[in-house]
Amino acid sequence: MSEAMDFRVIGTRPVRPDGVDKVTGRASFGADFSLPGMLEGAVLRSPHAHARIKRIDVTAALGAPGVKAIVTAEDFPSVAAGAIEGGEGGGDFADLAGNVIARGKVRYHGHAVAAVAAQTRAQALAAAALIEVEYESLPPVLSLDAALADNAPLIDEALKTKGLAEPATTASNLASVIEMGGGDLAAGFAEADLVVERRYQTPTVHQGYIEPHACVGRWVQDDQAMLWCSTQGAFDVRSMTAKVLGQPVGALKVIPSEIGGGFGGKTTIYLEPLSLILSKKSGRPVRMVMSREEVFRATGPASAARLDLRMGFAKDGRITAAEVTMAYEAGAFPGSPVGPGTMCVFAPYRIANFRIKGLDVLVNKPKAAAYRAPGAPQALFATESALDEAAEKLGLDPIELRLRNAVEEGDAAIYGPKFGPIGMRACLEAAAKHPHYLRPKEAGVGRGVAVGFWFNVGLQSSAEVHINEDGTVTVIEGNPDIGGSRASMALMAAETLGVPYESVRVVVADTETAGFSNVTGGSRVTFATGMAVVEASKDIIAQCCSRAAALWSTDQEMVEWRDGAVHPRPGVNVDAQPLSLKDLAGQAGRMGGPLLGKASLNAKGAGPGFSVNLCDALVDKETGRVEVKAFTAIQDAGKAIHPSYVEGQLQGGAAQGIGWALNEEYVYSADGVMENAGFLDYRVPVASDLPMIETQIIEVPNPGHPYGVRGVGETPIVAPLAAVANAVSASAGVRLTELPLSPPRVLAGLDQA
Amino acid sequence: MKCHVQTQVNGEAVEFLCDPTATLLEVLRDTLGLRGSKEGCGTGDCGACSVEVDGALACSCLILAPEVEGRQVSTIEGVASPEALHPIQNHLLKSAGLQCGVCTPGIVVAAKHLLEQNPNPSEEAVRYFLAGNLCRCTGYDKIIRAVLDAAAEMRGEAA
Amino acid sequence: MARVHVPFDLRHLAEGRAELEVPGDDYRGLMGALGRRFPALGQALQDDKAFVLDGEIIDAPLLEAVGPHSEVHFLPRIGGG
Ligand code: FES
Ligand code: FES
Numbered sequence: 001m002s003e004a005m006d007f008r009v010i011g012t013r014p015v016r017p018d019g020v021d022k023v024t025g026r027a028s029f030g031a032d033f034s035l036p037g038m039l040e041g042a043v044l045r046s047p048h049a050h051a052r053i054k055r056i057d058v059t060a061a062l063g064a065p066g067v068k069a070i071v072t073a074e075d076f077p078s079v080a081a082g083a084i085e086g087g088e089g090g091g092d093f094a095d096l097a098g099n100v101i102a103r104g105k106v107r108y109h110g111h112a113v114a115a116v117a118a119q120t121r122a123q124a125l126a127a128a129a130l131i132e133v134e135y136e137s138l139p140p141v142l143s144l145d146a147a148l149a150d151n152a153p154l155i156d157e158a159l160k161t162k163g164l165a166e167p168a169t170t171a172s173n174l175a176s177v178i179e180m181g182g183g184d185l186a187a188g189f190a191e192a193d194l195v196v197e198r199r200y201q202t203p204t205v206h207q208g209y210i211e212p213h214a215c216v217g218r219w220v221q222d223d224q225a226m227l228w229c230s231t232q233g234a235f236d237v238r239s240m241t242a243k244v245l246g247q248p249v250g251a252l253k254v255i256p257s258e259i260g261g262g263f264g265g266k267t268t269i270y271l272e273p274l275s276l277i278l279s280k281k282s283g284r285p286v287r288m289v290m291s292r293e294e295v296f297r298a299t300g301p302a303s304a305a306r307l308d309l310r311m312g313f314a315k316d317g318r319i320t321a322a323e324v325t326m327a328y329e330a331g332a333f334p335g336s337p338v339g340p341g342t343m344c345v346f347a348p349y350r351i352a353n354f355r356i357k358g359l360d361v362l363v364n365k366p367k368a369a370a371y372r373a374p375g376a377p378q379a380l381f382a383t384e385s386a387l388d389e390a391a392e393k394l395g396l397d398p399i400e401l402r403l404r405n406a407v408e409e410g411d412a413a414i415y416g417p418k419f420g421p422i423g424m425r426a427c428l429e430a431a432a433k434h435p436h437y438l439r440p441k442e443a444g445v446g447r448g449v450a451v452g453f454w455f456n457v458g459l460q461s462s463a464e465v466h467i468n469e470d471g472t473v474t475v476i477e478g479n480p481d482i483g484g485s486r487a488s489m490a491l492m493a494a495e496t497l498g499v500p501y502e503s504v505r506v507v508v509a510d511t512e513t514a515g516f517s518n519v520t521g522g523s524r525v526t527f528a529t530g531m532a533v534v535e536a537s538k539d540i541i542a543q544c545c546s547r548a549a550a551l552w553s554t555d556q557e558m559v560e561w562r563d564g565a566v567h568p569r570p571g572v573n574v575d576a577q578p579l580s581l582k583d584l585a586g587q588a589g590r591m592g593g594p595l596l597g598k599a600s601l602n603a604k605g606a607g608p609g610f611s612v613n614l615c616d617a618l619v620d621k622e623t624g625r626v627e628v629k630a631f632t633a634i635q636d637a638g639k640a641i642h643p644s645y646v647e648g649q650l651q652g653g654a655a656q657g658i659g660w661a662l663n664e665e666y667v668y669s670a671d672g673v674m675e676n677a678g679f680l681d682y683r684v685p686v687a688s689d690l691p692m693i694e695t696q697i698i699e700v701p702n703p704g705h706p707y708g709v710r711g712v713g714e715t716p717i718v719a720p721l722a723a724v725a726n727a728v729s730a731s732a733g734v735r736l737t738e739l740p741l742s743p744p745r746v747l748a749g750l751d752q753a
Numbered sequence: 754m755k756c757h758v759q760t761q762v763n764g765e766a767v768e769f770l771c772d773p774t775a776t777l778l779e780v781l782r783d784t785l786g787l788r789g790s791k792e793g794c795g796t797g798d799c800g801a802c803s804v805e806v807d808g809a810l811a812c813s814c815l816i817l818a819p820e821v822e823g824r825q826v827s828t829i830e831g832v833a834s835p836e837a838l839h840p841i842q843n844h845l846l847k848s849a850g851l852q853c854g855v856c857t858p859g860i861v862v863a864a865k866h867l868l869e870q871n872p873n874p875s876e877e878a879v880r881y882f883l884a885g886n887l888c889r890c891t892g893y894d895k896i897i898r899a900v901l902d903a904a905a906e907m908r909g910e911a912a
Numbered sequence: 913m914a915r916v917h918v919p920f921d922l923r924h925l926a927e928g929r930a931e932l933e934v935p936g937d938d939y940r941g942l943m944g945a946l947g948r949r950f951p952a953l954g955q956a957l958q959d960d961k962a963f964v965l966d967g968e969i970i971d972a973p974l975l976e977a978v979g980p981h982s983e984v985h986f987l988p989r990i991g992g993g
Contacts, residue, residue, distance in 0.1 A: 015846045022854030023842040025789020025829035029855055032788040083959070122772070162960065165924045178988055179921035208889045210793040210801055211855040260791070260855025261889050292794040339988025358988075416917055416985035417967035455990055459971055483852035483890060522990070602972045644849035644895070651892030652852060679798035679887060687893040688884040692876075 016487035030214030030230025039117040041288035042124035046106035049140035049364040049672025061130040066123035069281035073103040077246035095333040107332030110297030117278040140672035147173040175334035178358040188321025188353030192312025200382035203665035204304040211260020217275030218285040233519030255510040264370030265300035296677035302371035303328040303336040305378035327359040331367040337375030343415040345379035373714035384450035384722030423636025423700040424610040431612040446730025452611035452718030456711035457522035458603030462515025463532035467595035471582025478514030484645035496537035498564025523711020528603035539597035605704015611635035613719035617727035624743035632694040638702035638710030651693040653716020661724035763831030778813040789829035800886030803859040829858035844899035852890035914982040925953035961986035
């Protein structure tokens with residue numbers, strides 16, 4: 001794409017197409033759907049963190065009032081191991097099935113053991129309590145140290161470590177080891193004038209979407225099934241659910257509801273297979289809705305992590321060597337995001353001599369799910385804290401230190417391939433000039449700087465563009481709209497077709513109506529689905545050109561598309577008025593039929609996203625309480641299609657990152673029960689905790705997208721952890737390396753200072 | 754034994770039967786089909802279920818349905834008129850004060866209540882008043898701005 | 913011949929080598945040649961790693977053409993939130 005593109009509607013800030021429905025309460029979310037004769041479901045969950053299931057007796061429960069069906073693992077086919085496709089990485093179908101309903105063993109407190117369908121939710125809950133389960137409890141494994149200890153109790157007796165030089169012969173809780181390296185580590189450290197060496201730790205946190213998981217399943221006698229659910233990806237739900245149920249994909253129709261937040265946590269399945277099998281057994285549709293407590297206990301958390309990091313610096317701030325061992329908790333099944341973590345940990349910098357080791361470790365906690373830039377926040381919390389400490393000790397400005405090591409276009413990333421055009425340097429330069437960075441700090445306030453990074457992904461997307469007979473446009477796509485993506489799609493279609501934004505309607509359709517699309521996640525929708533919308537719009541343009549050429553009895557090369565209409569090319573001698581989309585749509589029936597454009601693709605070229613965050617924080621040295629006084633998020637968006645929603649991603653990611661840094665954490669009892677499974681005790685940031693979050697969008701166009709777009713959804717959560725921790729450390733006068741920086745931990749740090 | 758309840762919802766007389774332990778939120782959503790109020794927690798911690806009962810702001814998940822006998826309940830469904838959205842709704846749309854939108858009904862109800870009590874709140878006052886309404890998507894920035902802009906518009910100042 | 917960068921943690925499956933010159937006009941040809949030379953390496957790459965061609969992560973590489981001077985990397989798979 002050319003650098004200086006003039007846009008007509010891209011970059012403007014229109015009201016989103018689904019906006020009115022969402023501000024008036026009309027939009028239908030997961031729990032807002034019902035069918036005639038619908039039953040309500042409830043799940044019986046494990047009271048143990050680790051136990052063998054000896055016996056399940058449902059007799060009493062089946063006789064309880066209103067009960068129509070009960071399912072346990074016996075009602076599900078056994079699922080063979082096999083990698084889950086769809087770019088979520090590191091998942092296995094057998095584990096997925098085992099997480100949906102426990103088979104033989106429960107692996108965490110809250111693991112689903114049985115499910116009940118009854119006429120009312122109260123009846124279903126009462127009946128679930130009557131199911132008798134005999135457990136043989138096992139010692140729970142609740143920390144990395146406990147999991148990796150010799151003779152640790154095994155969470156999966158068949159699990160052998162992957163990635164070892166010599167194949168593992170015995171089972172362990174270490175699911176896999178990943179290593180990367182380059183250069184000469186010893187020489188690099190020998191060259192260093194300063195070595196920073198520390199252990200950094202981050203807690204288990206939850207995505208915290210406000211809408212709990214919910215679905216309605218209906219199974220009909222001919223084995224055709226329908227599922228309405230709140231998900232980031234209807235097609236992924238379809239393939240995962242079909243696999244867990246041993247059904248053909250085509251037998252299952254998934255209708256995505258509006259989705260009340262996901263952040264990665266709604267890219268997998270929990271209730272969906274349960275509701276369908278309950279429906280099959282009862283012959284009635286079954287709705288299942290999680291309570292908030294269930295959401296905390298049984299879904300999504302992001303991995304707790306521990307990073308042992310050592311970095312060497314020359315006097316001028318150049319990084320001479322870097323070494324890290326990063327252990328991530330996978331939860332009860334393999335598949336923490338330590339892989340991407342190893343690739344992110346040093347990605348923003350040129351480092352010739354490095355060694356990275358990543359460990360994926362099982363513990364008796366819910367299976368970790370994706371959470372915005374999975375694996376990256378934990379990783380860069382460590383690196384960016386170490387850089388801050390180095391800047392302080394070397395007497396360098398922290399932005400200058402980063403500029404001296406920053407990767408640029410043409411550099412090979414530490415994980416191998418070369419970077420194309422990237423915004424790392426532009427973000428740092430913008431930060432150095434930002435009014436926030438230049439203004440004097442208030443007394444006692446610490447100022448933190450940190451860099452964020454995420455690869456961004458492409459994956460598969462489809463789109464159809466229909467031109468209605470009056471020239472209005474309907475776009476059909478399959479990616480649930482979590483944060484205004486309908487508006488971005490409409491803007492890209494309007495831009496390409498040369499029509500007003502208001503004439504484009506975007507429909508997020510079900511799996512039988514839209515073409516296949518992978519999840520709304522990985523910061524891919526505006527990029528990849530947007531690319532499909534642009535291509536489908538170009539398909540329309542090509543059809544319009546060919547029809548106009550035929551009408552004018554000329555060749556297609558003699559006509560061109562300009563300002564929403566087909567024109568004869570300059571100099572072409574045709575006596576004709578331009579034909580607009582509306583003109584051609586009105587006559588479509590006489591010219592070969594309706595105008596329908598299509599595209600399906602597997603998008604390549606998702607450009608990486610870099611960010612820089614600035615944070616001012618004040619520590620109350622009496623109470624240990626931290627106040628965030630100011631926060632600025634600067635990020636490269638490639639091209640902001642709808643700047644308000646890009647800013648919104650930056651602000652929302654900042655707030656989640658601030659929560660991760662300051663307050664959020666799963667607190668466990670010694671027997672593996674989460675003690676704060678509610679919003680009262682698991683404290684996400686509220687409006688009065690935060691300042692306004694300033695944003696600055698940098699635009700280094702991504703050559704891989706027709707309008708230069710890079711994904712923006714993931715990167716915003718990466719930098720805040722270290723930006724906040726660096727600010728808090730500066731205000732407290734002591735380096736704090738274990739999150740969250742809650743008042744007791746800050747006070748403990750102050751005591752040691 | 755079911756309870757028979759007569760009440761007013763958004764100005765209309767309504768009667769329903771419910772279990773004595775049913776919450777107002779359950780009845781609104783499942784019995785009356787008013788699903789604009791959302792359940793984010795069921796424990797009074799998220800504000801997604803915000804309604805007004807006799808003009809007082811409340812979490813409908815914490816109120817038992819029989820308690821609203823003879824009272825006036827206002828929900829998100831009653832905020833906009835058929836002709837126009839409420840200024841808060843308009844400003845949320847204009848400033849992109851919603852992403853997923855699941856917190857939005859509760860925010861609209863709570864913010865409307867605030868501006869009826871205090872037509873000229875400071876940023877801080879809005880932040881503290883909305884502290885019971887969780888939003889995980891926006892970082893609150895654009896919500897707070899929308900409420901301040903709506904307040905200015907309602908006071909007749911150019912927003 | 914494309915240049916294949918062997919992941920650090922799989923070099924023991926390639927006699928310790930960091931880079932290999934591998935013939936093949938496309939993904940299948942390349943992986944076939946790689947697998948014939950180092951069967952365990954070929955299997956591990958297909959099972960656990962994402963295919964990266966000239967800096968680009970290729971999610972669906974089956975029909976991907978490989979140039980004579982292409983650079984090939986294999987990375988841990990990336991998900992997304
Ligand atoms: S659902 Fe009522 S406060 Fe959360
Ligand atoms: S917009 Fe999603 S929770 Fe507020």
